[in-house]
Amino acid sequence: MNATNAGGVRRRSVEIVVPVYNEAHVLADSIARLHAHLEDSFPFPFRITIADNASTDATWSVATDLTLRLPHVHAQRLEEKGRGRALKHVWSRSAADVVAYMDVDLSTGLEAFLPLVAPLLSGHSDLAIGSRLHRQSAVVRGARREFVSRSYNTLLKAGLGARFSDAQCGFKAVRAEVFRALAPHIEDTAWFFDTELLVLAQRNRLRIHEVPVDWTDDPDSRVDIVRTAVDDLLGMGRMLRSTLTGRTRVPAVPRRTSTPQVPAARTTTTASPVPTARPAGANAHLEYAS
Template identity: 65%
Template sequence: MTTTDSLRSGPGTTGRSGGGGDHGRLPGREHLPARQTAPDPSGVPVLDVVVPVYNEEKDLRPCVLRLHGHLSRTFPYAFRITVADNASTDATPAVAAALAAELRGVRYVRLEEKGRGRALRTVWSASDAPVLAYMDVDLSTDLNALLPLVAPLISGHSDLAIGSRLARSARVVRGSKREFISRAYNLILRSSLAAGFSDAQCGFKAIRSEVAERLLPMVEDSGWFFDSELLVLAERAGLRIHEVPVDWIDDPDSTVHIVRTATEDLKGVWRVGRALAVGALPLDRLARPFGDDPRDRALNGVERGLARQLIGFCVVGVLSTLFYLALYSLFRLGVGPQLANSGALLVSAVANTAANRRLTFGVRGRSGAVRHQAQGLVVFAIGLALTSGSLAALGAASGSPSHSAELAVLITANLAATVLRFLLLRAWVFPARARTRPRTSDDPEDLR
């Protein structure tokens, strides 16, 4: 039985289909309009807070009452609280159903399979609220952080938001064992998956619904690793993640099995890392997710991308130099130094121009390729004059220089020509006006 088939909702349930199969461009972020503060079961809330539970008959009622009271007093938009029951076997279903009948804006969803990730995916996919959040039933996180958590999503500034117990200004009370495990796990994420966020597993997160609709189909985990996988994929897709330092007090009665959870998390890290390494995830479709991305705007008189171009030029230059030196050493076995230098420089110049055209200056397609290569050969001629002149000066000075001396002079001459080569490529071969153009929503480059 699938989770969709087993979804049973209490009073006040509204929903939408969560197909999520379309990975096209996301709409531009917009500030959500203010609505009535009182929750209206017949209306569409701005925020849907999911509380996943499993056998929480003791803590569920005080948790929901406290959360409902806090939102009613402080939250300036309509809201909903969804209790997602992960196949509880105690009195949790009865408690949840009673809360849904008693409080406006509270609903109850029953799943017949366990898994926090499964509960969040099921409820988030079916929710009609534009902002989706979740928190643990123990309410370890201070609720005063809830509005700062969702505010950037409501305003349209960010795509996801997470509470962080590891931020510098966070105030956390917990044992040394959990502190060590948490920091070690986040260190693993940073070192293995290059994660830039600070706290992957704090049970206090939010996401815009249109972002969830596209990301959730890519997330495989249905348990505790769900959070980490979602965040890693979002970050790799270029989405904006907002972090909120939280006040957090450890729950000594937590039922989380630390060893089993850690083992499953490490398996998830390996699976996601392997998928990213082989390019199995279509994250490139979200690389330019929003139509309001300022990087897509063509601004007259504003030169952009210098730092990135310098890095790209240096990388291409290092590889080209190694390629050139290898060719020179190969050609030198059969011909003199001047001919070997000319042949090696010519071949490496063609490869260098093609690499800089695509990687450094972002020029794609065949249009202008022949002209770019011709201009690149002019730049090559200048480099040839510098390097040949250096070799000639070396020969005149020492008569019969050694091979290592020739290589040293050539390296020095190439370094001296590098700055001039970059300036000519940037200003003449690949000028800014040829690289900047306004993009349209159907631009095929947006789908690459």
Template identity: 60%
Template structure:
């Protein structure tokens, strides 16, 4: 893939600013680089760029650049883009030889010298009045990313019921499968601080429409702060997005990202400490709140209970009730600690894993004492009790021990790991206001 940049040439009577000094009064590097990804948009491109450039010059307080990212258009889009870059100060063109909105944003954002990177759809579906509320929290140092949300209660949205249903269903899937907390993954109106982009973009694999979702999920899992802005949004009736193909690709992306997050291969834990914010206190990453931990602990505990019951029934004959109870508890305790370490408490990597397992065995011993004591009482009071009754007693005892196990895992075993995260402070970005 090749990338070429078209800059404004000098005119006969005056020098036209280069992209680095495109806005009137701008410094060498603009505060905002607003990217418009396009593919075969020769009909609406000129209106979009002129409208956006006029808005930035008239109403936006920070030096800003408009970058047209052409995704291998086969019509007159690139020629129009280059003409606009020649005519309008503060407009430039990046041409890519391959399609993909994610590929365009990845390429342009990583090469940009701006402090804040944003993008918007060429159809101008989102009211430009939301641009300053989108960018301001990033310039001030309040947030790392900002997204426009069409699903906010104060947003005003005009679109058909089919797209509304698809959008809300997709976001429910993200909440259920990936524990996403942002409200609108696919609104074409987003911004990110350049330092956050440098940390996150190398981890984002998707080059198409799922790029937005993957970026936001990784940002949340890294503990970054995402600001949401209600937007006024009008659906483009001429949109050529293939809804079925896009939805299928998004679902495949969700499955892939879930596998990668579960594997623990993504180095997300280090990112948060590199990106300080104003008045920031280290917050737990999504999925580490008490509610999420309880839900995941219950799932792990349920699977552990099933495994315990199978092992107890299997070993009851050769080992006897107490031996089967001890062996089944030991095996499931080791697996339970490892699963809760990764899935419930979000701890990745080998660091302190042996210590966690050792402390987990202490918790196991307490649970074993509870279940062994229950079995002893049963055998003392009803020595001829059938095996099914024995199983029921130890299962109930283990369910009771589960509460104790959660309290000890959260408050003792994994507490020091959670408390060791730094609490950085930050400062706002510096940028001239005109």
């Protein structure tokens, strides 16, 4: 599953999850772009998993077609909605060393992906997030979403003592063993999932790496900003209570072991058998690009 370099050392791998709900109109183009970018410039073994959140349009059909056309793309179908639910399901079962996700609209520039995961692959950090609020980020979005984003992150700093700058950017990665330790303690299955993961990581003294990103707002975004904001406030209240009662402390969280790896030059390999779409839960013995 995981390739080795010329010296026989196993090369660490990454699984990128793209959660989708009724995205048939953009899915094929976005996954093709992501796959081409990783094939051309990503020096580590990888796989892409489309996580279909109970779509009612042709999303699943498009996803299964992509698994037949692109060698390192897989698909899983969940019968319940929720971005957090999809990420928790796939990440918990991943055989990769690092798990990541990005939004299907690819609003975040893909050139930031290697800087996002490199500190996790090297053992330097535990989680990594793309930050639209970093002073070096280049962001194009409307005034309303800018205000909501900045207000929310200000509330996180004031209410939960957050030391990370952008909780909701759809561009994150985490060491898989760390996620498996934290996952049972994450309650949210929707948009607050990201914040809960980060707060738990901070409470357990894990290192969070931030990457400035180029980010362009998707005009077709269907996120209900008001409802999401209310749910986030409720989630913050729950996390504050958990912090005060000590329930955010997670025993036996894996600690970093720095094992720097120099990316090996990409080599041409014999094509693997054409992969087929796999139902949720069938995530064992999967090949990675290398």
